[in-house]
Amino acid sequence: MSGDVPPASPAPTTAWTPLRHRAFRAVWIAALASNVGTWMQEAAGAWLMTSLAHGNPLLVALMQTAASLPFFLLALPGGALADIVDRRRYLLLTQAWMLLSATVLGLCTLAGLTTPWLLIGLTFSIGVGAALNNPAWAAMIPDLVPRAELPAAVALGSVALNASRAVGPALGGVLVGALGPGWVFLLNAASFLGVLAVLFRWRRSVPASTLPREDVLGALRAGARYVRHSTPLRTVLVRTTGFIVFASAVWALVPIVALHDLELDSVGYGILLGCLGAGAVLAAAVLPALRRRLGTDRLMMAATLVYALASATLAVVRVPLVAGAVLVGAGAAWMAAMSTVNTAAQNAVSSWVRARALATSLFVIQGGMAFGALGWGWVATHAGVQTALLAAAGGLVVGLVVVTRFPLAAAEGLDLTPAEGLPEPEIAGAFDPDDGPVLVTVEYRVDPTRAAAFGSAMRDFSRIRRRDGAELWGLFRDAADPSRFVETFTVDSWAEHLRQHARMTVSDRALREVVRGFHEAPEPPIVTHLLAARLGPRPG
Numbered sequence: 272m273s274g275d276v277p278p279a280s281p282a283p284t285t286a287w288t289p290l291r292h293r294a295f296r297a298v299w300i301a302a303l304a305s306n307v308g309t310w311m312q313e314a315a316g317a318w319l320m321t322s323l324a325h326g327n328p329l330l331v332a333l334m335q336t337a338a339s340l341p342f343f344l345l346a347l348p349g350g351a352l353a354d355i356v357d358r359r360r361y362l363l364l365t366q367a368w369m370l371l372s373a374t375v376l377g378l379c380t381l382a383g384l385t386t387p388w389l390l391i392g393l394t395f396s397i398g399v400g401a402a403l404n405n406p407a408w409a410a411m412i413p414d415l416v417p418r419a420e421l422p423a424a425v426a427l428g429s430v431a432l433n434a435s436r437a438v439g440p441a442l443g444g445v446l447v448g449a450l451g452p453g454w455v456f457l458l459n460a461a462s463f464l465g466v467l468a469v470l471f472r473w474r475r476s477v478p479a480s481t482l483p484r485e486d487v488l489g490a491l492r493a494g495a496r497y498v499r500h501s502t503p504l505r506t507v508l509v510r511t512t513g514f515i516v517f518a519s520a521v522w523a524l525v526p527i528v529a530l531h532d533l534e535l536d537s538v539g540y541g542i543l544l545g546c547l548g549a550g551a552v553l554a555a556a557v558l559p560a561l562r563r564r565l566g567t568d569r570l571m572m573a574a575t576l577v578y579a580l581a582s583a584t585l586a587v588v589r590v591p592l593v594a595g596a597v598l599v600g601a602g603a604a605w606m607a608a609m610s611t612v613n614t615a616a617q618n619a620v621s622s623w624v625r626a627r628a629l630a631t632s633l634f635v636i637q638g639g640m641a642f643g644a645l646g647w648g649w650v651a652t653h654a655g656v657q658t659a660l661l662a663a664a665g666g667l668v669v670g671l672v673v674v675t676r677f678p679l680a681a682a683e684g685l686d687l688t689p690a691e692g693l694p695e696p697e698i699a700g701a702f703d704p705d706d707g708p709v710l711v712t713v714e715y716r717v718d719p720t721r722a723a724a725f726g727s728a729m730r731d732f733s734r735i736r737r738r739d740g741a742e743l744w745g746l747f748r749d750a751a752d753p754s755r756f757v758e759t760f761t762v763d764s765w766a767e768h769l770r771q772h773a774r775m776t777v778s779d780r781a782l783r784e785v786v787r788g789f790h791e792a793p794e795p796p797i798v799t800h801l802l803a804a805r806l807g808p809r810p811g
Contacts, residue, residue, distance in 0.1 A: 310439025332648025342637025350630025444541020550602025
């Protein structure tokens with residue numbers, strides 16, 4: 272199974288177009304099967320906890336926290352690792368970890384050894400594997416399909432997740448009643464075998480690079496710097512946070528609603544969760560048309576309002592059939608919202624930092640789910656489930672007033688393909704990659720009457736410099752010559768400065784040309800590279 276990305280097709284992209292690529296199709300089918308196992312385990316684990324904890328809302332909500340908290344703690348290191356090591360081997364390792372954890376949980380449950388805290392602990396262990404796995408998995412998608420098909424591929428990933436969500440909980444509920452939760456946990460463990468087989472056959476093509484590999488700490492710093500200075504990615508994170516913190520209430524409290532308000536058994540609870548997944552799958556069929564008609568930001572707003580209405584309705588409904596219908600709507604809204612922010616995140620990041628940047632998005636999603644579930648569990652314990660769901664619905668609506676100032680569509684016009692043909696720094700001799708720090712100066716000649724416009728363009732360009740590695744950036748004007756401007760910035764090492772050159776994208780280069788359009792001298796701007804000099808010993 273090759274990892275080469277096929278050339279883009281001139282034919283219009285449909286919702287199912289990416290499945291024509293063999294590598295993507297194999298990965299998608301394996302993920303679908305594994306996700307069914309995951310949701311079977313989610314349903315079985317939550318139901319088992321309602322019995323072990325005697326319906327305590329806080330302990331039941333802690334199951335969501337245990338599954339999500341590892342993303343808050345490990346998604347960023349996982350993303351850094353996925354960007355600097357062999358991604359295929361890394362994914363094989365994380366999948367094997369989850370298989371082992373699920374097997375231990377299944378065997379302990381069959382032996383009657385599972386307690387509430389052991390269940391939470393092993394759920395956390397599976398979450399650790401998922402937290403380390405998911406950034407690399409998300410970053411793998413652009414390796415399997417052309418860029419033009421990326422939104423459809425991301426949506427298909429959501430379809431796989433939500434189709435499994437429609438089937439897995441209901442199937443899990445049936446199997447819990449027929450076989451017990453222990454066997455469900457072991458079936459989830461077996462579902463990882465298909466993913467391992469597909470990954471073992473995948474051969475990823477990696478562009479050759481003469482640059483030294485980043486270390487983990489350096490990769491983490493570079494990823495954090497990228498997030499800090501990438502306006503499109505920060506926009507995605509703000510919009511995701513505004514939705515996920517309040518949306519987590521439904522996921523955390525559905526088990527309590529099913530058991531106490533609707534008086535359902537494990538099969539009924541599984542079917543109720545399946546309604547969420549069914550709504551998501553139904554939404555996938557109409558999302559491309561809705562996105563074309565509404566646009567990215569209006570689609571996100573509509574999804575948020577529908578989800579808020581579903582949360583408020585679930586707080587007061589007492590009829591299982593009506594609750595199921597409400598959750599179908601919630602699932603559709605969840606699918607629309609999460610597909611929108613995930614696609615926006617993919618569109619907002621460069622290839623060299625993709626796993627780290629997407630790890631940040633996962634960090635926000637799962638951190639919001641973890642702490643949101645904990646918070647809504649606390650509210651439900653002290654004020655009631657109905658109050659918690661109504662408050663969450665109100666938070667979604669109020670949040671729209673704040674987050675709509677951050678448009679998701681801003682990243683859609685970016686071309687983050689790596690720029691080619693950029694000149695290498697002119698140096699005399701060779702330097703050790705670790706030499707540094709490096710001081711870079713760029714001298715421009717600008718008509719003084721255009722100084723304000725030049726400064727505005729440089730402000731935008733400075734974000735690219737900082738995002739890709741620059742520190743202590745500044746723009747200075749010669750006091751004796753009003754037409755002479757000098758841009759200065761420092762970079763940690765010579766290797767990092769070379770990486771900075773390699774990180775420039777087509778959109779970045781276009782802005783660079785805008786900046787250089789202000790330069791009026793016949794020769795190009797003068798670029799100087801200064802390396803920190805080694806000082807001699809103190810005299811005497």
